[in-house]
Amino acid sequence: MRIRLAAALSAVAATALLISGCAGAGNPSASPSPSASSSCLLDAKPGKTSDAVKVEGEGKDLKVTVPSGTDVDAAASVERTIVKKGDGEEVKSGDLVSAQYRIVNAADNTVLDSSARQADDQLPVLLDPQQQSLFVVALGCQPLGSSVVMAVPGKMFGDGGKAVVVYAQSIKKLPTVATGKDVAPVDGMPGVKLAKDGAPEITIPKADPPTETKIAQLKQGDGPTVASGDQAIVQYRGVTWADGKEFDSSWKRGTPAQFPTTGVVAGFKKALEGQKVGSQVLVVIPPADGYGAQASGSIPANSTLVFVIDILGTVPAATPAQ
Known part of the structure; x- marks a missing residue:
């Protein structure tokens, strides 16, 4: 709007x-x-x-x-x-x-x-x-x-x-998809297949979800490192582990998103901080690091969340120039 x-x-x-x-x-x-x-x-x-x-x-x-x-x-x-x-x-x-x-x-x-x-x-x-x-x-x-x-x-x-x-x-x-080097998949994590435009398709394994946040790199970037409090510029898609249904996607909106690492749920924050620009990250977030027992929008209560995140840029917290 x-x-x-x-x-x-x-x-x-x-x-x-x-x-x-x-x-x-x-x-x-x-x-x-x-x-x-x-x-x-x-x-x-x-x-x-x-x-x-x-x-x-x-x-x-x-x-x-x-x-x-x-x-x-x-x-x-x-x-x-x-x-x-x-x-x-x-x-x-x-x-x-x-x-x-x-x-x-x-x-x-x-x-x-x-x-x-x-x-x-x-x-x-x-x-x-x-x-x-x-x-x-x-x-x-x-x-x-x-x-x-x-x-x-x-x-x-x-x-x-x-x-x-x-x-x-x-x-x-600047690129609007992750440009880092491919990293071998991690066993037990959801599968990810990229469309021609870079949008990820996520396949949930037939297994119980993890009880703690799991993070795996899909691409390793070589740009600046995302620090706590930075404004991260990303593409992302999120689905629920229970049924693989998408609940949010910057790809669907047609443009990247930007938000502070301190302004997202704990699991998403963990997936961003310490990563380099150009990286693509897969993260599985249990309710404790997500929205817990509360529903949020189309996300049911007690949901385990799965995100694929392309890290496109990071903006350090501003301080007046000298």
């Missing part, structure tokens, strides 16, 4: 302008991503405030400055100036891209968040309007490789909101 820009940006402001909001606690499907769409959330136009912003330097030396006297709050709406036009395909909602960015307080140029906290000054960005509205507006409807400056008046964040300026550049599209 498309949400209003003001509401979306308010959600970002409420989390100190981190690059994503929080998904619903304990359920990967609690904040489902919309299907990919070529439509623009807001095709913002340039204005005198966004045109005035200075971008200097490269890599980690890149600096964004709002000149003294520039009143971002005077703008009628969000303004976006294209600093450089890329030559790739158009970036749209639902895409997963690597990006360089800076988000600064328009009043004093304090850096609120920055991709410079990653060694290569790039972080994965899932262009989900429900969680990443700031970046959907900044990068959407422009060719891959474009860099932009976006001026956002404080009123877009609701009462008491502070104006910000965003610099962002889309670097490249």
Whole structure:
């Protein structure tokens, strides 16, 4: 469901302008991503405030400055100036891209968040309007490789909101399936067969389910390691052990999902943390590490859950750049 820009940006402001909001606690499907769409959330136009912003330097030396006297709050709406036009395909909602960015307080140029906290000054960005509205507006409807400056008046964040300026550049599209090396199956675990698009088909063995969480790698990635509290970007499919019926799937929604490792059930958290980007993980979660004796949506009470998870990216918890 498309949400209003003001509401979306308010959600970002409420989390100190981190690059994503929080998904619903304990359920990967609690904040489902919309299907990919070529439509623009807001095709913002340039204005005198966004045109005035200075971008200097490269890599980690890149600096964004709002000149003294520039009143971002005077703008009628969000303004976006294209600093450089890329030559790739158009970036749209639902895409997963690597990006360089800076988000600064328009009043004093304090850096609120920055991709410079990653060694290569790039972080994965899932262009989900429900969680990443700031970046959907900044990068959407422009060719891959474009860099932009976006001026956002404080009123877009609701009462008491502070104006910000965003610099962002889309670097490249990232895989939406696990790309790691195949790992031999583990005896006793459910069988997994991948469709041409990478979606997993899961076959439950004719046996009693395990009484503790079991994790097996299907593919071994070589990217960054998912740490506790990171925002994990994943594709996943979940079925119940009892009957093999699907209860949730990012594949069915048509785009990856993103949520904090601390915002999902214990078994799913165990399957994510410590894994490298590019890995595909199979996890069997007994009720104690799942939803226990409570039903959740289409999941019956006391269900053992089975997930296949493709780990596509991880975003460390943000800290203000120095």
